Amino acid sequence: MLDTTLDSLDLRGDFYTRNFQPHPSENRLILNMGPQHPSTHGVLRVILEIDGEYIVRAEPVLGYIHRMHERMAEVKRYEQYLPNLGRIDYLHALAWNWAYVGAVERLMGLEVPKRAEYIRVITCELNRISSHLLWWGAYLLDLGAFTPIMYAFADREIIMDILQRITGSRLTYCYYRFGGVSQDIDDKFIEQTKELCKYLRPRLKMYKDFVTDNIIFRKRVEGIGIIETEILRKYGATGPVLRGSGIAYDVRKTKPYSVYSEIEFDVPSYELEDAFGRYLVRMQEMEESLKIIEQCLEQLPAGDFILPKAPKRPKPPAGEVYFTVEGARGEIGVHLLSDGSAYPYRLKLRSPSFSNLSLFPEVVKGTLLADAVSILGSLDLVIPEIDR
Amino acid sequence: MSNYSKSQSIREGIWSLIVGLKITAKNFLKPTITVHYPRETVPTDKLEGYRGHIELVPKPKDPFTPKCIMCNLCATVCPSGCIKLVTVKEPIEEKSKSGTNTQEDKKTAKKKFKKKLVAFELNYNYCSLCGLCVQNCSVKSLRFSKDIYLAGYSKEEFEYDLLARLRAKAKVKSAKELPQKNSEG
């Protein structure tokens, strides 16, 4: 017999909801935002305790696209792990590529040719722009503006076409190799990239008129989601989230890797501490990236695009290395331990979105439900990167 | 807030909306930039560098035979294990078509046998298009194809035999070329 009385049904929710609050007080509501909520960009779930329209408590639930990349690293050889890197953060895949090959190169003491370094900078910055463009479109989509994402995708398409020609893929790049890159760039690439820079500048200006100055948009972001420096420090936030609160920490500038020390660029930061500050940082970062690309194209030296005697199947010596690069969302870290075999002993991926999201419960306390969406968007989350 | 600055901010706000609308209106009159698939397809010049699934490269003089030397390197390097080479040992002199050999033969005359590729299986379902196999092939027997419009109803449709594919392609090509040659001659 099927028991269908009310008592037999478990109305207390699943494991996480029960754990979140066993006994909600009478006039409070437990609300699940996600995992299929459009504003969570993927599959993030946030359990909220709300009092009317105000959020009392929030708790993100992760793991819906957890793939255990760190375990995969232990059962694959060093070179076999390369395609995984493109799938951790699908928006800024090349930064993850870089963090990993950089760590292995450091462990093995490989010297990357100058030309390869410049190619890496150019492609990584192109990728950063395309990542920021998608964030820009998607963020406005969250806020209720539909058209900007169309403009963003039109521009992204050009960048993806350029990158596709040399990397072979449009999204999940697997382009960097130990000691260089997998394919040299040619004149057509340089030509296209120069044209892109010329094309994007007025577009970014147009975006400013179109969205940044828009009164409705301003009302949704100004003064929303104030994050103080102390919270940022205790939660380890990095990237535009940090710079939007006035701390100009950027790995490319503070601890320059590769050839970033030879290039002139600014690290934009705003002391607004709100969602608008984070927005402005990203918008300006795109212009800075264009600057970097143009300089690199000018200074591009001739030479090898990959170290001629770079091992295709490396076997690094035993040791530990921690290498960080600046991704579109913040500091990407790869902590690699090798025991001298062809398989990594332990690989830890430090993802910036993970830390950036962890401060969300702190920030969202006492805000309106609609503002929570704005705050989530301003953190620029990529869920696969958080879940890994 | 004083009355003056309030009206100022309202005016600025409305103006910002007008600016936005102007941009939208301008773009509304611009031509479409999307491709109406399947009525239109992406132009081939946009496909430069695109990685379709891998394919075998034929020998320059013999379009029916791949350059592959059956070293198995691509199969071992592939992170997803999607390549499988099926080979048989064939005696050199006798040239038996079936390719069946008894255990004894193998032991006695090891050197008289030659490996022969009968199938080059690719399970495209698991391929991540990383390019490691293409890069690691020492005789450059692999390259990326330009097959982009792939769709199917089952997984099995994406398990290819690249050798058969190469032969089929070569056949079509030679069939096309033959009549031309005949008409020329």
Added chain:
Amino acid sequence: MTKEGLGHVLEVKPGFCALLATGKVGYKKQLFILPDDLLNVVKHLDECGYALENITALEIEEGFLLVYHFNQWNNGEKLALKVLLTDGVKEIDSISDVYPGALWHERECFDFFGIVFKNHSNLIPLLLDPKENIHPLLKAKNKRQPLAAIMPESEKIEQYIKIEELGK
């Protein structure tokens, strides 16, 4: 190699940190401490203005090694704290009172290794299915390596510092 490296590592007295050579690892400082001193050291780092960057663990022959990464924003200098849990101990103090950002990192370590963090406010699985009690990063016994084999740097202890003098 094994015995000697390990011997050095364990020779940390309570109240002291062993400063290890950093080599090419990429840290500015590398400290080895006893599990009981963890909270003290972390409090000290907090006062010095370090930001918590990452917490990770790994299983080795001797037990578990926890690595805490800290960072300084003004100069990007990283500091790594290393704590070794030996003799089958699977418990350590949570640092989430000092750095609330550690809450998630510690839950992740609990997920992957089953390390229990004492005084953690919400130690439930973060990324894995709560119904299954699996710890995917635990290694088979024959796969575990001794500490000295994977961190040759840890054999060289440069000096001992009192915890109170860390910031200088």
